[in-house]
Amino acid sequence: MKKLFHPVTITFLVVTLIISLQFVLPKRAIAKFSDEELRKAALSRDMSPVPTNYEALLKVVDNPDNPMSRKKIALGEALFFDTRLSRDKTISCASCHKLEEGGDDNLPTAIGFHGRANPFHLNSPTVLNAALAKAQFWDGRAKDVEEQAGGPVQAPFEMNMTPQEVEERLNSDIKLVNKFQELFPDEKITFENVRKAIGAYERTLLTRGAYDRFLEGDNNAISAAAKRGMTLFIVKGCKGCHTGMSVGGQSIQKFPLRNYFSDFVGMIFEPDLRIKESPFPFINKGGFLGRNDKLKFRVPILRNITKTAPYFHNGSIEKLEEAVRIMSKYQIGQEFNKEQIDDVVAFLKTLEGELVEY
Incomplete structure (x- = not known):
């Protein structure tokens, strides 16, 4: 019996039907909030402002296993900028986490000891608000x-040191040993205490900006476009x-959460299209597949996101607008239009902030 339709034709018709549904089905209107309602909606969802003083900071970030103190913070700051923690004494924590540039290095993949690139093409997450x-x-x-502070020091493609080498190098500095002895019970500097000192300093690297001022009651702190974007962010589920x-940074989530049949149709017409070989909606540079290769990733922190391009784990996306489009489509299942994307980006710009001088 002769086939009525070629398989490719059937595929094309199905895809066309699926795509056309978005124009046929009725769309729900986006909720509109007053400034006070928007603020309450955010605060009720744990979207809270960064504290303004040291005492309030301690209530938010202090670690009972590593109690913060001003002297420990100062010691950690010195170590954060200390190139002795790298084998050739040219790289510090601050080399890849530039505090004045968003807390990262703005490179698609982290570059470390002797120009070595991260083998998985991973870029440096921001240290700000981490x-x-x-x-x-x-x-x-x-x-x-x-715990994180010890990772880059030991990675052969980052700072390329061992804990023993760090201890030997730092213990040759008598003044530094004396500073450690004031804060820790150990007779000599230990790698664990180096991590603790750096961690105490990093706990102070919080930023505040227009977003925080709006949450605290200043209705003029952010624009009308930013308020529309914030509303979309909340009602569409981004805040989840x-x-x-x-x-961000509060959970481990699958990415991408959704897949679309139309993504794979391109393989029929363009079988060599590399992006279709990737589980992501972009080329899988580096082959990293998240935790246990299950496409599970720590949700990125969005504060200062406008300063931390390129985006996603392997830096495949350069524009924030495209990152927003991808997330709307593949995570919440409702691809934003240009106006919505522009509004969300306006909101994300309010998350830019300056370091608080605690």
Whole structure:
């Protein structure tokens, strides 16, 4: 019996039907909030402002396993900028986490010792507000900033040191040994205490901006476009993952959460299209697949996101607008139009902030 339709024709008709449904089905109107209602909606969802003083900071970020003190913070700051923590004494924590540029290095992949690139093409997450997160690194394998601080020091493609080498090098500095002895019970400097000192400093790297002022009652702190974007962010479900004071970093989530049949249709017409070989809606540079290769990633922190391009774990996306479009489509299942994307980006710009001088 002769086939009525070629398989490719059937595929094309099905895809056309699916795409056309978005224009046929009725769309729900976006909720409109007054300024006070928008503020309450955010605060009720744990989107809270960063504290303004040291005492309030301690209530938010202090670690009972590594109690903060001003002397420990100062010691950690010195170590954060200390190139002795790298094998050739040219790289410090601050080399990849530029505090004046969003807390990262703005490179698609981190570059370390002797120009070595991260083997998985992973870029450097921001250190700003990282202490507010419940996990560190792209796969969330470190529980806090203290644990995270030891990772890059030991990675052969970053600072390329061993804990023993760090201890030997730093213990040759008698003045530094004396500073450690004031704060820790150990006779000599230990790698664990180096991590703790750096972690204490990183817990102070919180930023505040227009977003915080709006949450605290200043209705003029953000624009009308930013308020529309904030409304979309809340009612469309972005805040479900990007929540907390840090606006992210609170959970490990699958990415992409949704797949579309239309994504794979291109393989029929363009079988060599590399992007279709990727589980992501962009080329899979580096082959990293998240925690346990299950496409599970720590939700990125959105504070200062406008300063941390390129985006996603392998830096494949350069424009924030495209990152927003991808997230709207593949995470919440409703691809934003240009106007909505512009409004969300206007909101994300309000998350820019300056370091608080605690």
